[in-house]
Amino acid sequence: xxxxxxxxxxxxxxxxxxxxxxxxxxxxxxxxxxxxxxxxxxxxxxxxxxxxxxxxxxxxxxxxxxxxxxxxxxxxxxxxxxxxxxxxxxxxxxxxxxxxxxxxxxxxxxxxxxxxxxxxxxxxxxxxxxxxxxxxxxxxxxxxxxxxxxxxxxxxxxxxxxxxxxxxxxxxxxxxxxxxxxxxxxxxxxxxxxxxxxxxxxxxxxxxxxxxxxxxxxxxxxxxxxxxxxxxxxxxxxxxxxxxxxxxxxxxxxxxxxxxxxxxxxxxxxxxxxxxxxxxxxxxxxxxxxxxxxxxxxxxxxxxxxxxxxxxxxxxxxxxxxxxxxxxxxxxxxxxxxxxxxxxxxxxxxxxxxxxxxxxxxxxxxxxxxxxxxxxxxxxxxxxxxxxxxxxxxxxxxxxxxxxxxxxxxxxxxxxxxxxxxxxxxxxxxxxxxxxxxxxxxxxxxxxxxxxxxxxxxxxxxxxxxxxxxxxxxxxxxxxxx
Numbered sequence: 001x002x003x004x005x006x007x008x009x010x011x012x013x014x015x016x017x018x019x020x021x022x023x024x025x026x027x028x029x030x031x032x033x034x035x036x037x038x039x040x041x042x043x044x045x046x047x048x049x050x051x052x053x054x055x056x057x058x059x060x061x062x063x064x065x066x067x068x069x070x071x072x073x074x075x076x077x078x079x080x081x082x083x084x085x086x087x088x089x090x091x092x093x094x095x096x097x098x099x100x101x102x103x104x105x106x107x108x109x110x111x112x113x114x115x116x117x118x119x120x121x122x123x124x125x126x127x128x129x130x131x132x133x134x135x136x137x138x139x140x141x142x143x144x145x146x147x148x149x150x151x152x153x154x155x156x157x158x159x160x161x162x163x164x165x166x167x168x169x170x171x172x173x174x175x176x177x178x179x180x181x182x183x184x185x186x187x188x189x190x191x192x193x194x195x196x197x198x199x200x201x202x203x204x205x206x207x208x209x210x211x212x213x214x215x216x217x218x219x220x221x222x223x224x225x226x227x228x229x230x231x232x233x234x235x236x237x238x239x240x241x242x243x244x245x246x247x248x249x250x251x252x253x254x255x256x257x258x259x260x261x262x263x264x265x266x267x268x269x270x271x272x273x274x275x276x277x278x279x280x281x282x283x284x285x286x287x288x289x290x291x292x293x294x295x296x297x298x299x300x301x302x303x304x305x306x307x308x309x310x311x312x313x314x315x316x317x318x319x320x321x322x323x324x325x326x327x328x329x330x331x332x333x334x335x336x337x338x339x340x341x342x343x344x345x346x347x348x349x350x351x352x353x354x355x356x357x358x359x360x361x362x363x364x365x366x367x368x369x370x371x372x373x374x375x376x377x378x379x380x381x382x383x384x385x386x387x388x389x390x391x392x393x394x395x396x397x398x399x400x401x402x403x404x405x406x407x408x409x410x411x412x413x414x415x416x417x418x419x420x421x422x423x424x425x426x427x428x429x430x431x432x433x434x435x436x437x438x439x440x441x442x443x444x445x446x447x448x449x450x451x452x453x454x455x456x457x458x459x460x461x462x463x464x465x466x467x468x469x470x471x472x473x474x475x476x477x478x479x480x481x482x
Contacts, residue, residue, distance in 0.1 A: 019050045027059060030066050039070040048080055060084045075101050075108060082114050091122045109135045113148055125156040143169055147179065154190065163190040181210045185217065192224055200224050215245035222254060234258045242274070249278040253285055260288075265296040281312055287319050294326050302326050317343050321353045328360055336360060351381050355390065362394045370394060371403070382411050385422055392428045401435045408432065423452045 026047055044067050051060035064081035067074060078101035085094035095118055101111035112135045120128035132149045139145060150165035166187045173180070184207035192200040204221040211217065222237030238255035241248050256271030272289035276282060286309045293302035306323040309316060324339035337360065343353035358373035374391045381387060388411065395404035408429050415421045426449030433442035 019047060020054075023047050023051060023056070023059060027062060030062065041071075045076070048077075052080065052084065057084050057088055061088070073104055075105050075111060078104075079110055079114055082111075082118065086114075086118050086121060091118060094118050107138060109138045109142070109145065112138075113145060116148060116152060120152045120155055125152060128152045129156060141172070143173055143179075147183070150186065154186070159190045159193045163187060163194070166190065181207045181214070181217075184210070185220070188220065188224075192227070197224050197227050201228075213244055215241045215248050215251065218244065219248065219251045219254070222251070222258075226254065226258065231258055231261050235262065246274075247278055249275055249282075252278065253282075253288075256285075256288065256292075260292050260295075265292055268292045269296065269298075283309065283313055283316065286312075287316065287322070290319065290326075291322055294322065294329070299326055299330050303330070315346055317346050317348060317350050317353075320346070321350055321356070324353060325356065328356070333360065333364060349380065351377060351384065351387075354380065355384075355387050358394070359390055362390075362397075367398055371398075371400065375407075378407055378411070382407075382414050383422075385424075388422070388428075389424070396431070399435075401432050405429070405432050405436065421452065423449045425449075426452065 026043070044063060048060055048063040048067065051057070051063060060080070061084050064077055064084060067077040068081065071077060078097055082094045082098040082101070085091075085097060095115065098111050098115045098118060101108075102115065105111065112131055116128045116132040116135065119125075119131060129149075129152055132145070132152055135145050136149060146165055146169050150162040150169070153159075153162035153165065166183055170180070170183050170187070173183075184203045188200040188203035188207065191197070191203065201221065201224050204217060204224065208214070208217050208221070218237045218241035222234045222241065225231070225234035225237055235255065235258045238251050238258060241251035242255060245251070252271050252275040256268045256275060259265070259268035259271055269289065269292055272285055272292065275285040276289065279285065286305060290302045290305035290309060293299075293305060303323065303326045306319050306326060309319040310323065313319065320339050320343035324336045324343065327333070327339060328336035337357060340350075340353040340357040340360075343350035344357070354373060354377040358370050358377055361367075361370035361373055371394075374387075374394060377384075377387055378391060391407065392404065395401070408425060412421055412425055412429070426445045430442045430444075430446035430449065433439070433445065
């Protein structure tokens with residue numbers, strides 16, 4: 001819905017006044033024809049505005065019709081009628097009504113403004129810009145018109161131009177308090193979109209100085225902090241958001257994710273449970289909860305939640321894979337392989353499950369099955385660093401040096417430029433050629449690896465150090481000589 005009573009200055013603020021009973025009686029009188037001989041304009045205006053502000057749009061529409069039946073050329077009635085039709089998603093009717101108002105009063109900026117908003121809401125941003133520019137010719141410094149112009153620019157993707165207009169309005173009206181919170185929000189949004197999140201943080205903070213109990217502001221600030229990888233600040237912002245609005249699903253979800261990034265797993269679990277309380281069958285919340293439960297060694301609970309997810313979403317690959325990992329951790333290896341296979345068999349496939357199955361087969365001593373699984377994984381993703389390391393470790397432990405040479409050379413050759421190759425690949429090749437008694441090739445690839453990486457043995461993965469120590473004397477000979 002386009003309507004936002006908090007942001008609209010075109011309608012009277014009724015505060016705590018309640019005209020609902022008067023409105024109900026008046027509508028009955030209109031339908032019963034009991035007030036045909038008397039038209040009270042001030043009463044109709046008041047009840048129409050009250051209906052709009054309380055989002056009783058059907059009542060507002062009925063009042064506009066009554067108003068126009070008595071004063072067909074009322075620009076105010078036509079404008080309000082168009083506004084109500086817009087919020088009822090009756091765009092073509094809204095345009096027809098507002099065009100009549102423009103025809104009656106072509107130099108009145110209010111109907112032109114309404115037409116621009118209708119066009120913009122309908123996705124006709126170019127046409128909306130043309131109309132709002134007519135408005136600004138009539139009154140170039142009116143804040144409402146500038147604000148609408150900036151909003152339409154933003155909807156058109158012209159974020160830098162929109163930002164300049166918002167900042168201009170702030171310069172004009174900062175001391176007057178004109179919709180300052182909304183302006184700060186829009187400025188922050190534009191700064192974030194154009195890639196200046198630090199500026200966005202500053203303006204969200206300015207908005208919160210004006211309205212510290214706005215949960216959406218805290219949430220938006222948290223999102224920016226998450227983007228900046230400032231996780232502590234993100235957590236604080238999301239915590240404020242959910243403290244203000246306990247049913248704020250996205251804030252709970254992001255808070256849970258941020259807690260998990262900080263390895264505060266118990267809090268992450270509680271926050272995901274709150275998100276699921278609000279949206280009981282939300283796929284991402286349930287999957288993430290199961291994952292965090294697994295990370296927190298609550299394996300039986302993780303298994304139960306993954307099973308709930310799969311019952312609701314049978315083909316959800318990450319949950320099929322995740323349930324396989326949980327079964328593996330529970331030493332239920334046949335079940336683990338079953339779920340890895342279910343993930344792999346989905347149309348999109350699952351490299352992670354293929355990789356995990358290969359490692360599990362290796363751990364179980366099922367060498368031929370492990371080799372087959374590694375081969376399939378490498379065909380799917382020949383450049384995955386962790387996969388290559390596990391494949392190298394498996395091949396060395398099972399002394400399959402010719403198989404390893406074949407794949408390492410193939411992987412190396414798949415890179416467009418030698419400088420882009422993972423340095424470890426050259427070290428692996430060096431160790432392989434040592435075992436194949438090809439010392440010249442061993443030293444060649446060792447030197448290339450040293451050149452590409454400019455690393456010492458102390459910077460390599462510990463398990464890799466151990467493996468190379470055991471299998472490649474040439475590596476250390478050359479390393480000492482250099």
